[in-house]
Amino acid sequence: MGLKKHLAIYIRNTDNKALLIDAIMSGEAISHVADLEGALFSETTLNKFIDQERRHGHFNVTTVTRNSLLHSSEGERKKALLMHLISKNPNYIIVDNVFDNLDIRSQQDIIHTLTNLSKKIPIVQITNRKADILPFIEEVYQFQNLELVPIQAFNSNAQALRPSYFKSIPKPSYQRDDEKNPLVKFQNVTIAYGDRTIVKNISWEIKKGEFWQLIGPNGSGKSTLLSLITGDNVKAYNQDITLFGVKKGSGESVWDIKKKIGYFSSEMLRGFYRGDAIGNMIVSGFYDSVGLYTQPTDEQIKIAQQWLHVLRMFEIRKKSFLSLSLGHQRLVLIARAMVKNPPLLILDEPTTGLDDSDVMLFSELINKIAKESDTAILYVSHRKESGLTPEFIYKLTPTAIGATGEIQ
Numbered sequence: 132m133g134l135k136k137h138l139a140i141y142i143r144n145t146d147n148k149a150l151l152i153d154a155i156m157s158g159e160a161i162s163h164v165a166d167l168e169g170a171l172f173s174e175t176t177l178n179k180f181i182d183q184e185r186r187h188g189h190f191n192v193t194t195v196t197r198n199s200l201l202h203s204s205e206g207e208r209k210k211a212l213l214m215h216l217i218s219k220n221p222n223y224i225i226v227d228n229v230f231d232n233l234d235i236r237s238q239q240d241i242i243h244t245l246t247n248l249s250k251k252i253p254i255v256q257i258t259n260r261k262a263d264i265l266p267f268i269e270e271v272y273q274f275q276n277l278e279l280v281p282i283q284a285f286n287s288n289a290q291a292l293r294p295s296y297f298k299s300i301p302k303p304s305y306q307r308d309d310e311k312n313p314l315v316k317f318q319n320v321t322i323a324y325g326d327r328t329i330v331k332n333i334s335w336e337i338k339k340g341e342f343w344q345l346i347g348p349n350g351s352g353k354s355t356l357l358s359l360i361t362g363d364n365v366k367a368y369n370q371d372i373t374l375f376g377v378k379k380g381s382g383e384s385v386w387d388i389k390k391k392i393g394y395f396s397s398e399m400l401r402g403f404y405r406g407d408a409i410g411n412m413i414v415s416g417f418y419d420s421v422g423l424y425t426q427p428t429d430e431q432i433k434i435a436q437q438w439l440h441v442l443r444m445f446e447i448r449k450k451s452f453l454s455l456s457l458g459h460q461r462l463v464l465i466a467r468a469m470v471k472n473p474p475l476l477i478l479d480e481p482t483t484g485l486d487d488s489d490v491m492l493f494s495e496l497i498n499k500i501a502k503e504s505d506t507a508i509l510y511v512s513h514r515k516e517s518g519l520t521p522e523f524i525y526k527l528t529p530t531a532i533g534a535t536g537e538i539q
């Protein structure tokens with residue numbers, strides 16, 4: 132088939148991406164790149180390099196901060212990988228979900244890099260977000276029955292938003308301990324790795340029921356701030372941080388803190404292959420485990436069932452969690468994080484990898500939780516999702532002496 136030189140393939144999360152990539156790389160899907168040596172920019176390639184570094188201790192891909200990939204932020208990793216692949220002079224390149232995890236500035240840098248590259252070699256973009264189609268792309272295709280089919284009228288914004296959740300968020304049957312307000316309090320928090328200061332003098336409070344978005348460019352310290360809250364970062368102990376009314380370093384139990392936080396990250400399912408039932412995945416949220424090891428109480432089962440109704444998954448509760456699409460798996464994991472009625476729900480880059488319609492479904496659920504529950508939400512992402520409505524935005528801005536923070 133005579134396909135355009137630079138083309139995009141718009142896929143849904145339910146499409147078989149691995150098969151598509153195989154079909155391109157083996158020369159079956161796109162004739163004009165069939166005999167060329169191509170490079171693949173994707174999460175899989177990145178994971179291979181990270182794995183190599185983990186096993187052999189050395190790294191071929193160097194980031195801007197000369198850090199290893201393992202110790203770099205997601206955005207830094209992606210930029211470094213792209214530059215590494217381009218430096219090998221491939222004859223064409225496949226770029227898969229190129230903008231995930233990238234801030235606006237880095238997205239512009241990448242558009243610039245790829246636009247220049249498009250003058251030399253063919254570029255095949257795979258994307259699940261319409262807004263991400265690169266400017267030099269000549270035609271957009273779908274992958275149907277192992278063939279690329281042009282999409283007509285791609286720009287029509289016909290996707291109507293339908294209400295997806297009919298039931299209300301379950302009301303907890305027990306009262307939470309009276310949480311101290313604010314839930315999270317940072318006072319002049321400064322964190323450094325070696326002689327590099329990452330965040331400087333952060334003073335910030337999250338109160339009961341508030342809906343926050345934390346934004347900031349790649350490497351500005353968003354994940355670092357989160358790790359101070361979730362208890363995974365020992366650097367929290369030298370700082371003035373109060374979580375749920377208890378000062379960090381005053382002999383508090385990390386376990387107690389974890390009990391009060393519902394957590395979801397798009398990284399959570401890396402390497403998860405077990406076939407647990409959907410219903411069990413939700414109940415396991417009571418035990419802070421992924422998968423169920425303990426016999427739940429009747430009350431716990433009841434709350435999980437109410438969540439299954441909210442998600443409209445009650446009928447399929449016994450099916451394997453892995454049989455769900457990526458987007459629906461995430462909805463289940465949000466319910467899993469919410470069953471214990473936590474005072475704080477943390478969502479770390481939750482829409483990474485989701486397609487347009489799944490993002491809508493996801494944002495709708497988060498807005499619903501914000502509206503109907505008294506759980507505070509902390510949402511971390513570079514993207515401003517148009518469907519999402521946070522009340523407050525906390526913004527990190529990098530400076531030479533570490534990132535500073537302000538409420539926008």
Ligand SMILES: Nc1ncnc2c1ncn2[C@@H]1O[C@H](COP(=O)(O)OP(=O)(O)OP(=O)(O)O)[C@@H](O)[C@H]1O
Pocket residue numbers: 196198202203204205206207232324329347348349350351352353354355356
């Ligand atoms: N263990 C570590 N050792 C050294 N440097 C680190 C370590 N962890 C993080 N860093 C550095 O701290 C900086 C902030 O990283 P962090 O992951 O918090 O940023 P981020 O805002 O979440 O970025 P992104 O949006 O790209 O995920 C980065 O430059 C990163 O390389």
